[in-house]
Amino acid sequence: MESIQLPILIVVLHLINLFCLILLIRSGIQILFDHPKLYWTDHTTDDNHWLRFGKKIMPKDKLWTSLDEAEDPGKVALPGGTHNLGAGRHWHFTIAIIWILTGLIYLSYMFVSGRWRVILPTDIGVFTRAIDVMTGYLTLNIPAEGMHYNALQQLTYAGVIFFLAPLSIITGLAMSPALVARFPGFLKIFANRRQAARSLHFIAMVLFSLFILIHVTMAIGLHFYDGIKRFTFGNTGVDFGYALSVFLMLMILLVAFNIWASFFTLGDQVKLRKILTKFYTPVVRFFFGWMRSEQKYTKKDISPFFRVNGYPPTSDEYNQLKKHNFKNWKLKVHGLVDNPFDISLAEIKDLRKQDQITKHHCIQGWSAVAEWGGLPMSDIVEMAKPKDNVKYVIFHSYDIDEDGHAYYSGLRLSDMFDKQTILAYEMNGKTLPIEHGAPIRLRCEKKYGYKMAKYIKSIEFVESFAHIGKGRGGHREDNVFFDWEASI
Ligand SMILES: Nc1nc2c(c(=O)[nH]1)N[C@H]1C(S)=C(S)[C@@H](COP(=O)(O)O)O[C@H]1N2
Ligand SMILES: [Mo]
Numbered sequence: 001m002e003s004i005q006l007p008i009l010i011v012v013l014h015l016i017n018l019f020c021l022i023l024l025i026r027s028g029i030q031i032l033f034d035h036p037k038l039y040w041t042d043h044t045t046d047d048n049h050w051l052r053f054g055k056k057i058m059p060k061d062k063l064w065t066s067l068d069e070a071e072d073p074g075k076v077a078l079p080g081g082t083h084n085l086g087a088g089r090h091w092h093f094t095i096a097i098i099w100i101l102t103g104l105i106y107l108s109y110m111f112v113s114g115r116w117r118v119i120l121p122t123d124i125g126v127f128t129r130a131i132d133v134m135t136g137y138l139t140l141n142i143p144a145e146g147m148h149y150n151a152l153q154q155l156t157y158a159g160v161i162f163f164l165a166p167l168s169i170i171t172g173l174a175m176s177p178a179l180v181a182r183f184p185g186f187l188k189i190f191a192n193r194r195q196a197a198r199s200l201h202f203i204a205m206v207l208f209s210l211f212i213l214i215h216v217t218m219a220i221g222l223h224f225y226d227g228i229k230r231f232t233f234g235n236t237g238v239d240f241g242y243a244l245s246v247f248l249m250l251m252i253l254l255v256a257f258n259i260w261a262s263f264f265t266l267g268d269q270v271k272l273r274k275i276l277t278k279f280y281t282p283v284v285r286f287f288f289g290w291m292r293s294e295q296k297y298t299k300k301d302i303s304p305f306f307r308v309n310g311y312p313p314t315s316d317e318y319n320q321l322k323k324h325n326f327k328n329w330k331l332k333v334h335g336l337v338d339n340p341f342d343i344s345l346a347e348i349k350d351l352r353k354q355d356q357i358t359k360h361h362c363i364q365g366w367s368a369v370a371e372w373g374g375l376p377m378s379d380i381v382e383m384a385k386p387k388d389n390v391k392y393v394i395f396h397s398y399d400i401d402e403d404g405h406a407y408y409s410g411l412r413l414s415d416m417f418d419k420q421t422i423l424a425y426e427m428n429g430k431t432l433p434i435e436h437g438a439p440i441r442l443r444c445e446k447k448y449g450y451k452m453a454k455y456i457k458s459i460e461f462v463e464s465f466a467h468i469g470k471g472r473g474g475h476r477e478d479n480v481f482f483d484w485e486a487s488i
Pocket of ligand 2 (some may be wrong): 309361362363364449450
């Protein structure tokens with residue numbers, strides 16, 4: 001039998017690919033379990049999913065929120081535990097970037113070197129040959145491994161490289177609120193449904209897992225000696241004992257890294273966030289930061305049901321305001337501005353009003369379309385006249401969580417000039433309901449929901465948010481360690 005010699009670059013890329021896929025699947029499961037339901041429609045309700053994990057049933061007689069629906073994915077997930085969505089995302093995006101780069105290097109090498117001829121089918125006869133190979137396997141006539149892959153391998157690898165990997169990337173991208181706000185047409189690939197992309201992203205993960213399982217069974221189960229030698233050195237001529245010790249060492253490292261990653265993440269979420277966001281948010285900013293929302297849904301797109309996330313404030317102050325239909329409420333606009341002011345709801349309603357029908361994306365996973373009416377934030381900025389050093393705008397809310405942290409969210413001053421950034425006091429043509437943020441809530445349609453503060457009390461213009469809350473620019477960033485960018 002001819003001996004096989006794979007280029008060392010391929011051996012290394014294969015190993016990185018394995019490392020990435022394991023981390024992507026683990027962190028993906030973490031993300032999924034924060035909203036453990038999959039749908040084919042963007043009008044997500046608590047029971048129109050096609051697949052769900054966990055058993056929680058939401059009450060019919062009292063208000064529940066999407067945070068109540070989250071489940072614990074267990075230790076297979078990275079990092080495991082309930083509501084560690086933020087950390088799962090940091091891992092997922094960091095590794096996704098490394099994985100995509102690995103894939104690009106691999107593809108360039110394959111085409112430049114001409115090796116693609118070995119892996120990829122070059123004629124239509126591959127299908128009948130693949131059936132022959134399949135019959136061979138099934139009747140235990142296992143074909144010998146050679147330098148040239150057999151037809152079944154060629155088809156499988158082509159499928160993984162040119163279908164499964166791109167499918168994962170495209171469905172992943174289609175979940176970005178910034179991308180589909182700027183290019184609503186992109187979502188048309190998925191019949192305009194983000195949830196279809198999300199479901200397909202999950203199915204791609206299942207197919208990848210199946211591929212890994214079968215691939216490992218074949219490579220190690222059927223060709224144990226050569227499999228180990230190829231995995232480690234890409235060379236069937238090396239000594240088996242040597243290859244096996246390197247193989248075991250690599251496996252131990254892989255498992256150890258995975259265990260360490262979970263412990264490190266759960267042990268210091270602040271540090272993990274700091275390290276990983278430093279790596280991936282500049283990439284996210286570069287690709288998605290400039291995108292402006294240009295959504296134009298129609299009345300017939302409006303969802304019959306819109307989940308609530310974040311319970312209404314319970315303070316006496318808020319209850320008093322609510323009792324009088326917010327007649328005594330005044331929005332305080334302050335900070336580094338030439339013209340600080342207080343403005344009542346009636347006065348806000350006398351100013352310019354803009355209506356927009358848009359799709360809301362919660363970072364947890366659900367979506368819904370609604371019509372919002374309110375005052376463009378650019379008008380507030382114009383009235384306040386921010387000083388030259390202002391970089392961020394902070395929206396302070398009335399609600400305070402169980403641990404005593406007030407809700408707030410921060411955005412760039414430039415985000416205020418996005419045409420679809422408004423202070424909404426109407427939802428679907430009616431006064432904004434209490435649970436959706438009365439008297440006013442922010443809409444910034446290219447971001448995830450957690451940026452759109454409800455129950456707003458004041459708006460503050462600042463140069464830095466280091467002195468607010470725990471200094472990470474928002475309640476969710478502070479307390480559940482989400483990234484600040486919120487664009488993917
Ligand atoms: N004040 C306040 N605003 C908030 C929240 C909150 O808990 N408190 N939750 C955020 C999240 S995570 C989402 S998805 C949206 C949900 O808006 P909705 O309740 O109108 O669906 O509000 C955002 N704004
Ligand atoms: Mo959310």
